[in-house]
Amino acid sequence: xxxxxxLARIEKGYSQEGLAMKIGVSRQTILLIEQGAYNPSIQLxxxxxxxxxxxxxxxxxxxxxx
Amino acid sequence: xxxERIQWTxxxxxxxxxxxxxxxxxxxxxxxxxxxxxxIIVELVYIGLMTVNIIGxxxxxxxxxxxxxxxxxxxxxxxxxxxTIIALVCIALYFIQLPYLEVELILPxxxxxxxxxxxxxxxxxxxxxxxxIYINATIIDLPLKQYHRRLWKRVGILFLFSxxxxxxxxxxxxxxxxxxxxxWMTLVVIFFSFVSVSLEYxxxxxxxxxxxxxxxxxxxxxxxxxxxxxxxxxxxxxxxYTLKTILIVLNQLDVLQLLHRFYYNLFQxxxxxxxxxxGIPLQVLAFIGFIVLYRSQLRQxxxxxxxxxxxxxxxxxxMIYGIVSGLINHILYFIIRFGNPQQGMQLLALNSTISxxxxxxxxxxxxxxGLLIYSYMVQNHFPVSxxxxxxxxxxxxxxWVTRFLYFQFSSSIQIRMMISLVSSIxxxxxxxxxxxxxxxxxxxxxxxxxxxxxxDQG
Numbered sequence: 001x002x003x004x005x006x007l008a009r010i011e012k013g014y015s016q017e018g019l020a021m022k023i024g025v026s027r028q029t030i031l032l033i034e035q036g037a038y039n040p041s042i043q044l045x046x047x048x049x050x051x052x053x054x055x056x057x058x059x060x061x062x063x064x065x066x
Numbered sequence: 067x068x069x070e071r072i073q074w075t076x077x078x079x080x081x082x083x084x085x086x087x088x089x090x091x092x093x094x095x096x097x098x099x100x101x102x103x104x105x106i107i108v109e110l111v112y113i114g115l116m117t118v119n120i121i122g123x124x125x126x127x128x129x130x131x132x133x134x135x136x137x138x139x140x141x142x143x144x145x146x147x148x149x150t151i152i153a154l155v156c157i158a159l160y161f162i163q164l165p166y167l168e169v170e171l172i173l174p175x176x177x178x179x180x181x182x183x184x185x186x187x188x189x190x191x192x193x194x195x196x197x198x199i200y201i202n203a204t205i206i207d208l209p210l211k212q213y214h215r216r217l218w219k220r221v222g223i224l225f226l227f228s229x230x231x232x233x234x235x236x237x238x239x240x241x242x243x244x245x246x247x248x249x250w251m252t253l254v255v256i257f258f259s260f261v262s263v264s265l266e267y268x269x270x271x272x273x274x275x276x277x278x279x280x281x282x283x284x285x286x287x288x289x290x291x292x293x294x295x296x297x298x299x300x301x302x303x304x305x306x307y308t309l310k311t312i313l314i315v316l317n318q319l320d321v322l323q324l325l326h327r328f329y330y331n332l333f334q335x336x337x338x339x340x341x342x343x344x345g346i347p348l349q350v351l352a353f354i355g356f357i358v359l360y361r362s363q364l365r366q367x368x369x370x371x372x373x374x375x376x377x378x379x380x381x382x383x384x385m386i387y388g389i390v391s392g393l394i395n396h397i398l399y400f401i402i403r404f405g406n407p408q409q410g411m412q413l414l415a416l417n418s419t420i421s422x423x424x425x426x427x428x429x430x431x432x433x434x435x436g437l438l439i440y441s442y443m444v445q446n447h448f449p450v451s452x453x454x455x456x457x458x459x460x461x462x463x464x465x466w467v468t469r470f471l472y473f474q475f476s477s478s479i480q481i482r483m484m485i486s487l488v489s490s491i492x493x494x495x496x497x498x499x500x501x502x503x504x505x506x507x508x509x510x511x512x513x514x515x516x517x518x519x520x521x522d523q524g
Binding site: 016021029043 | 069070071072135199203204206207278282285
């Protein structure tokens, strides 16, 4: 599960559908990224980060020690 | 929408569909060569283009040692283009050569092409479901009305494509032979191909839109008492059983028996052929419908009784019984029609006795199952549960009233035939429509399962 992305999206006030529309992908793609069932390309990661005002580290770096 | 996941996965799915059709092409080619058929040009062209596709995919990664994402992406784009080229070339070629072939309308001119069209769409849909994308992935998020508009637009484009192929095929044939008779036959075949492909594509598209919407409804904390995908499956089943009942009624009408023996036999063959082609797939569809319904209940916050999983076993047994009894009926029909009629009639009488005994047992099992489902519905506050109870009891009573009347009028074949007709119409059409009404009402009612997680401000 990518909880960081889900939390960032909710904080920003986006629904999955709203975020999907903003970055030009389907809602299911956002759902699968949040569920950890799809690994997005670096371009898509950057588009998501820009829309949610976060860095790549904030959303996609998995810190196992945390 | 340029969703990278959809683009990449589409390439993979198209490659897998091409492999499946390649097997069909090789089998078809093998059989035709063994039977000395000369109509093999579509298969040869398909295999040729498929070879180009494989060589192209190998060349894309020729200079690279590691297969990374960019190579996979390039291969996916190449396969998508090749898929379109192969489909267009093979379909156009098939219809252009069609007027030159001396074929009868009742059978497909080239079984390979008919099977490939059907299998291609179905396997595309099934692989796409497995890979978690939809065949209409780029428009699936649109509101229902817009989605349908875009869907009809696609069907319209398919119609224009069919029309263009028809004009091309007819034009080439007329220019080379100066004859027109075969052109009409080709246009009819093109029209039927268009209708069957559109119907298959349309039904699968409606199914996946319902599936997608209900998946997101559930994530948003709302579930329907009965999923709309189940309504769609029920509509198909009701349509089939209504059509079958109409055919049976027409078949048993006195006026048909006055027809010339040839036409009467032909009509009976059509009735049997209809059942042979659609009977078993629809038994499987009914089982799939049950699984859809069963899983939707598992997702709901309802109290599940201990006997809940027994329904799954009953549905499986019902499907097996439906398929086996259907097969036995077809075999007996062919024995009577083309083999030994006397032996066939004896076997038919034995089969009827066993079927009636089994139907009696099944009527009690259906009643008990129906009452258990009713108690589950009441316990979990389902709406219109009384209508469901009425359907269960009426079905049970109608079965036993029919049996009683059969027993009372055992000496008169005419009256028994009439009872059988009324009973078929009542069971399949009247009760079917009532059941569909119940399912539609339940599919429109929703219940909350979770608080809604976000409010869209984007």
